[in-house]
Amino acid sequence: MGGSASLIPRDLLSEYQELTFLSKQEILLAYKRFSELLPKEERENACSARVPKSQILTLPELRANPFQHQICHVFSTSESGDDSMSFEDFLDMLSVFSDSATSDIKSHYAFRIFDFDNDGILDRKDLEQLVNCLTGQGEESQLSSAEMEQLIQNVRPAGQGMGTAPGTGLSAHLPPQILEESDIDKDGTINLSEFQHVVSRSPDFASSFKIVL
Amino acid sequence: MLLYPLLVVYKNYCILIPIFCFLHGFDAEEDLVGSLASMSTNERIKAIQKMPETMRKKREIRNKVLKEITKKSRHRGAQCTQCLQGAAVSFRRFGNTLSEYFHQLRLWHKTLKIIGAEFGTSVLSYFVFLKWLLNLNIFSFLINFGFITIPQFLAAEPNNLSFTGLEVFTGAGYFQQTVLYYGFYTNATISKVENGPSYNMQLAYIFTVGIYFVICFLILLFSMAKFFSRNINSQTFSVNASKLLCTWDFNITNEKAVKLQQKNLHTQIKESLTEVNKEVRNFSVMERVARIATHLLAWLASLGTAVAACAAVYFLSINNLKLFMKGYRNDLESQAAMLVLPVIVSLLNTLIPFFFSWLGHLEKFQTPGQHIYVTITRNTILKMSIVGILCYYWLNIVATSESQCWETLVGQDIYRLVLVDFIFCLLGSFFGEFLRRIIGTTVCMNLGLPEFDIGRNVLDLIYAQTLTWIGILFSPLLPGIQMIAFFIVFFVKKVSLMRNCQPPRKVWRTAQMMTSFIFLLFCPSFLGVLSVTGVTVWRLKPSEECGPFRGLSSMYAAVDEWIQILQSYTASKWVVWIYHNLISSELFFFILSTILLVVTYLYWQIIQGRKTMTELLRKQINNVSLAFICIFCIIWLLC
Numbered sequence: 001m002g003g004s005a006s007l008i009p010r011d012l013l014s015e016y017q018e019l020t021f022l023s024k025q026e027i028l029l030a031y032k033r034f035s036e037l038l039p040k041e042e043r044e045n046a047c048s049a050r051v052p053k054s055q056i057l058t059l060p061e062l063r064a065n066p067f068q069h070q071i072c073h074v075f076s077t078s079e080s081g082d083d084s085m086s087f088e089d090f091l092d093m094l095s096v097f098s099d100s101a102t103s104d105i106k107s108h109y110a111f112r113i114f115d116f117d118n119d120g121i122l123d124r125k126d127l128e129q130l131v132n133c134l135t136g137q138g139e140e141s142q143l144s145s146a147e148m149e150q151l152i153q154n155v156r157p158a159g160q161g162m163g164t165a166p167g168t169g170l171s172a173h174l175p176p177q178i179l180e181e182s183d184i185d186k187d188g189t190i191n192l193s194e195f196q197h198v199v200s201r202s203p204d205f206a207s208s209f210k211i212v213l
Numbered sequence: 214m215l216l217y218p219l220l221v222v223y224k225n226y227c228i229l230i231p232i233f234c235f236l237h238g239f240d241a242e243e244d245l246v247g248s249l250a251s252m253s254t255n256e257r258i259k260a261i262q263k264m265p266e267t268m269r270k271k272r273e274i275r276n277k278v279l280k281e282i283t284k285k286s287r288h289r290g291a292q293c294t295q296c297l298q299g300a301a302v303s304f305r306r307f308g309n310t311l312s313e314y315f316h317q318l319r320l321w322h323k324t325l326k327i328i329g330a331e332f333g334t335s336v337l338s339y340f341v342f343l344k345w346l347l348n349l350n351i352f353s354f355l356i357n358f359g360f361i362t363i364p365q366f367l368a369a370e371p372n373n374l375s376f377t378g379l380e381v382f383t384g385a386g387y388f389q390q391t392v393l394y395y396g397f398y399t400n401a402t403i404s405k406v407e408n409g410p411s412y413n414m415q416l417a418y419i420f421t422v423g424i425y426f427v428i429c430f431l432i433l434l435f436s437m438a439k440f441f442s443r444n445i446n447s448q449t450f451s452v453n454a455s456k457l458l459c460t461w462d463f464n465i466t467n468e469k470a471v472k473l474q475q476k477n478l479h480t481q482i483k484e485s486l487t488e489v490n491k492e493v494r495n496f497s498v499m500e501r502v503a504r505i506a507t508h509l510l511a512w513l514a515s516l517g518t519a520v521a522a523c524a525a526v527y528f529l530s531i532n533n534l535k536l537f538m539k540g541y542r543n544d545l546e547s548q549a550a551m552l553v554l555p556v557i558v559s560l561l562n563t564l565i566p567f568f569f570s571w572l573g574h575l576e577k578f579q580t581p582g583q584h585i586y587v588t589i590t591r592n593t594i595l596k597m598s599i600v601g602i603l604c605y606y607w608l609n610i611v612a613t614s615e616s617q618c619w620e621t622l623v624g625q626d627i628y629r630l631v632l633v634d635f636i637f638c639l640l641g642s643f644f645g646e647f648l649r650r651i652i653g654t655t656v657c658m659n660l661g662l663p664e665f666d667i668g669r670n671v672l673d674l675i676y677a678q679t680l681t682w683i684g685i686l687f688s689p690l691l692p693g694i695q696m697i698a699f700f701i702v703f704f705v706k707k708v709s710l711m712r713n714c715q716p717p718r719k720v721w722r723t724a725q726m727m728t729s730f731i732f733l734l735f736c737p738s739f740l741g742v743l744s745v746t747g748v749t750v751w752r753l754k755p756s757e758e759c760g761p762f763r764g765l766s767s768m769y770a771a772v773d774e775w776i777q778i779l780q781s782y783t784a785s786k787w788v789v790w791i792y793h794n795l796i797s798s799e800l801f802f803f804i805l806s807t808i809l810l811v812v813t814y815l816y817w818q819i820i821q822g823r824k825t826m827t828e829l830l831r832k833q834i835n836n837v838s839l840a841f842i843c844i845f846c847i848i849w850l851l852c
Contacts, residue, residue, distance in 0.1 A: 088268040136475035185838040205459040
């Protein structure tokens with residue numbers, strides 16, 4: 001701890017503490033992990049260096065995450081659009097995924113992560129991609145297009161009554177109609193506030209939307 | 214909560230009116246800086262932290278705000294506010310460093326992270342709960358050791374019983390005359406220096422235990438409130454979409470576990486889709502009657518088993534008492550006989566749950582949720598009734614028996630129960646998980662790897678904690694023993710989980726489970742313990758020849774006597790006043806509970822009101838969005 005503490009100036013450290021949800025220890029650990037991603041000669045000034053996306057994704061915390069590309073994209077401030085991350089971007093990311101971040105800010109960023117085409121709304125394409133990420137990208141694990149349609153839009157085979165909700169136990173019953181339930185203003189897409197509204201009712205969200213170094 | 218439907222309207226239609234939006238955005242930043250500048254430092258930091266912006270933007274805002282503040286304070290020219298601010302900053306720094314030191318004390322951060330990475334949040338919650346109980350026991354051990362045991366060491370009497378080693382299991386013999394049990398504590402006032410400050414053992418004993426229970430009560434109440442307030446939203450409506458949108462567990466980072474979670478989600482989605490497509494089954498009258506009959510039979514069977522188990526425990530314990538009354542023999546036979554009761558109790562506690570889960574399978578519940586809750590309810594009834602019958606035995610039979618020191622006998626009984634329960638817990642992970650894996654992977658391949666049974670394991674923890682709470686009065690160092698036991702259980706369970714188990718296939722509603730676990734810990738367990746302790750302190754006559762309360766009519770009489778003494782000092786009149794008017798007056802408690810009830814009722818009404826309000830606003834949004842579409846169509850047509 002003592003070794004790395006001297007690398008971040010005291011003022012900067014307290015500033016980071018004020019601007020993020022992280023504690024001093026977490027920031028120092030983040031610094032250590034971040035500088036390990038850099039080549040040896042750049043480690044001296046890790047605060048100003050940028051780590052390319054390919055390096056960021058070697059972190060064990062992100063390596064297997066199906067949303068890894070989106071996470072990099074959302075938190076990167078790189079102007080060239082290569083999704084590389086500076087130390088501050090890295091801290092921003094850890095802050096949102098930390099234990100003490102509020103549910104509001106977590107859901108805000110979750111929305112941006114799930115918004116694959118960055119147009120500010122979750123439309124059907126985003127939802128399809130989201131479901132694909134959840135079920136895995138392999139050929140055999142993807143849902144058929146009819147199933148996808150049903151899952152997202154609530155199109156049911158003829159002869160079915162509308163609104164027969166499936167069992168609402170704590171269990172395996174996943175939603176067969178994302179849009180019907182979360183699209184409050186019925187415009188066919190989910191916007192940020194609708195998303196936050198839905199997420200706020202899931203008590204598990206804050207505990208599962210978490211990455212700790 | 215009420216605002217967000219309005220926000221929905223706002224967000225949607227500000228896209229339609231971009232100019233307004235631009236102007237608004239421009240104003241917004243000025244407003245923001247202004248409002249941030251007027252906040253207190255702590256609030257400002259929190260508000261800036263909560264902004265969904267990049268670090269650079271946040272820093273910009275912060276610097277603007279700071280500039281604004283210095284401008285303002287220069288206008289005022291007040292030195293004093295700066296002084297105060299400086300003090301506040303340094304105070305906050307101090308607080309930060311303090312919290313960081315506590316942060317470093319976070320035990321097993323890495324272990325918990327690994328468990329979360331491989332098994333997800335639901336299994337993790339068991340370990341978090343275990344850690345929470347461990348912390349509680351460490352705290353209670355430190356309190357008891359500090360305020361009861363250390364003073365006792367100063368007034369220690371020599372122990373002339375021999376130690377053979379078997380006592381570790383039975384808790385009898387040598388341990389009878391150690392600080393482990395109630396009977397060894399003195400009733401004297403300890404003072405090392407002549408005419409110096411003295412230490413009244415009676416008061417120390419009763420106040421330490423009493424304050425510990427009050428603290429426990431508050432801790433439980435607050436953690437329950439915390440979990441409930443998190444869950445209250447989810448119970449108003451059950452929205453399925455949220456389950457899919459929030460279903461990914463970002464804690465899981467192990468590659469294999471990720472693949473597995475994806476596979477599980479895939480099958481779950483498919484299952485639920487086919488289920489929706491299926492016709493909703495309508496049961497005929499006969500089928501319905503048959504279902505109700507099976508449920509009734511299963512309930513009868515499980516309650517009958519619980520009653521039979523209680524009866525067995527009761528007769529066994531009465532038999533056991535006769536053995537004690539024969540006198541303190543130290544031979545092997547009688548020591549083995551002492552262990553029969555705890556072993557039987559633990560056996561019943563371990564085996565009957567298997568019977569219950571078999572019953573649950575026979576019943577064919579409609580949802581797995583029902584199945585889990587019914588099984589947990591039955592197990593809780595079983596465990597609590599066994600503990601209840603033991604308490605009845607201790608308070609009604611042991612306490613009135615002619616033994617020399619009944620409190621120590623009870624303490625020994627609880628010690629043995631805790632120890633044997635701990636051994637059974639270790640055996641449980643050996644037979645339940647290790648052997649099950651061997652069978653599942655070599656003999657019977659289609660069984661596969663076992664899953665970690667969260668419900669059963671948590672109930673075991675709650676049972677162990679209940680025993681410890683009951684035992685605190687009779688054996689003040691019991692939390693220390695339970696602390697060591699929980700510590701070992703943590704590691705054994707962790708290793709067993711890593712080696713033997715696979716991640717759970719079903720998505721558990723973790724937060725809700727945690728709420729029900731804390732609730733179970735509070736409602737039958739802690740409240741039951743409080744009543745047992747209450748009866749012991751107020752109603753039962755302490756032993757004549759041992760313990761700090763010897764010679765008194767009840768343990769509480771010590772407090773009465775103390776108040777009598779205090780009345781003669783003018784300086785401590787307020788204590789007497791508080792005692793007479795608040796603590797021992799029925800009227801005060803009557804008023805207090807009335808106020809509590811009124812407040813609860815008011816809150817309940819407010820919540821109901823909010824629910825209807827949300828529903829109304831929701832309908833309004835639908836209408837407004839329709840109206841807007843109409844208006845835009847008309848405008849478009851006119852143009």
